[in-house]
Amino acid sequence: MVPPSQSNTIDFDAAKLQRLGFTGSRNLPLKPASLVELRHQLSLQLQTSLDAERILNLFFREVQRLVPLDALAFQHPSHDLRLELGERAPHSAGYRLSHEGEYLGELIFRRKQRFSEEELIQLESLLASLLFPLRNALLYRTALQSALRDPLTDTGNRIAMDQVLQREVDLARRNLQPLSLLMLDIDHFKSINDNHGHALGDEVLKAVAQTLKNQLRNIDMVFRYGGEEFLVILSGTNREGAALVGERLRFAVMELQCLDAGRHIDVSISLGCSSLLPGESGESLLRRADNALFVAKREGRNRLSMAG
Ligand SMILES: Nc1nc2c(ncn2[C@@H]2O[C@H](COP(=O)(O)OP(=O)(O)OP(=O)(O)O)[C@@H](O)[C@H]2O)c(=O)[nH]1
Known part of the structure; x- marks a missing residue:
């Protein structure tokens, strides 16, 4: 079978992000946003993909419009999912993510400077926008894996x-x-x-x-x-x-x-x-x-x- 050539491939995730006004250029400085704005935008943006890695990348990038970060680490061992974004730094805030009792992985924010109380509250509020998209992505990952296993x-x-x-x-x-x-x-x-x-x-x-x-x-x-x-x-x-x-x-x-x-x-x-x-x-x-x-x-x- 001949794989589709690059020019015939439509990246629906990227197309949808563009329609929503998120152009995704990593090099442009991020526009600061308020907590309310950011939560709203995250809830739209994180729905655009079922790929856990992509969702976490988007989350890492967007969260920095409110709280500067140096790194984000995520792991879910039973899904064989491990992700390290950014550069390691000494201060960290770690969360065990779960939704209605369902374990969704461990997420750690890292930074060179300490996190303030207010920043931690903001990060926790933003994490709430991640739970549903992440749960859907993990379900999708399970479905994909079981379709390929005996x-x-x-x-x-x-x-x-x-x-x-x-x-x-x-x-x-x-x-x-x-x-x-x-x-x-x-x-x-x-x-x-x-x-x-x-x-x-x-x-x-x-x-x-x-x-x-x-x-x-x-x-x-x-x-x-x-x-x-x-x-x-x-x-x-x-x-x-x-x-x-x-x-x-x-x-x-x-x-x-x-x-x-x-x-x-x-x-x-x-x-x-x-x-x-x-x-x-x-x-x-x-x-x-x-x-x-x-x-x-x-x-x-x-x-x-x-x-x-
Ligand atoms: N228990 C079990 N048996 C299976 C399964 N799939 C196939 N079989 C059986 O595997 C057997 C294969 O038999 P044959 O192809 O005759 O080969 P064989 O008896 O191993 O003989 P040789 O390969 O020539 O050494 C058949 O009886 C199938 O019913 C399965 O998932 N579970």
């Missing part, structure tokens, strides 16, 4: 895989970096289901996915490709490196302690590995990993096969 194994799904693979192929080409894939499949998974039940089969799938994530540096690169099939994207990794990772994964799965009523179940995986060739497409790289996996299965399973 709920059973908490790995990326096929949609995420297609996007990441394309991106990684483009990056590898541009930066002349190696890129490898490991396509892997649990051996005789049908008989695990048949002999121990589908629920236990699900537990095995989850355990294998967790093992893969535990063994890898970048857990965001593990995707559920199909029923009992996973894809691992190894950016910056050549053929030899990928073979080492593949064997490490294979041994880790063999050591899994999967039990059914106290009885050990043998679990193993077969893997196919391919490394990006000059000028090769993502589809071709994927196809070669899949073919190599087929060879690993044919040659007896519980093994790694390298694409030619």
Whole structure:
């Protein structure tokens, strides 16, 4: 798919901000505003985006029309969201944000000079304008993330895989970096289901996915490709490196302690590995990993096969 060119892209957030009279030039001095004016403007402005980072950037910029700041830090660990704007400074005012009991993150204002009582009251009043937009942005972030994840194994799904693979192929080409894939499949998974039940089969799938994530540096690169099939994207990794990772994964799965009523179940995986060739497409790289996996299965399973 060809990404839209810059000239065909309309930034609706920016367009709406412009209509509202917020031109967004970072270099122009900020026009001072009263608390009432600023609260009104923030309530309009922060509604223009569902992107938490953008909302916090806007908030940081606009708040300074009333209270000068050097930095704003925000974090919401369970959303994996961490933001540091401006330059660190010794004095700080920190807030734990929540709305109707729902935790929305920690926000810290920082400054070289101490904050006065009046400034703290103003900041707290302005923070109230942030809560709804921030809550909506966090909900949107959750929705986006769940659209890209496989709920059973908490790995990326096929949609995420297609996007990441394309991106990684483009990056590898541009930066002349190696890129490898490991396509892997649990051996005789049908008989695990048949002999121990589908629920236990699900537990095995989850355990294998967790093992893969535990063994890898970048857990965001593990995707559920199909029923009992996973894809691992190894950016910056050549053929030899990928073979080492593949064997490490294979041994880790063999050591899994999967039990059914106290009885050990043998679990193993077969893997196919391919490394990006000059000028090769993502589809071709994927196809070669899949073919190599087929060879690993044919040659007896519980093994790694390298694409030619
Ligand atoms: N429990 C469970 N089983 C699944 C899931 N998705 C697919 N399966 C099962 O996975 C099995 C895959 O079986 P096959 O494709 O025959 O492969 P296999 O038995 O692993 O044999 P080889 O791959 O040749 O070693 C099928 O029985 C599917 O029903 C799932 O989400 N949960």
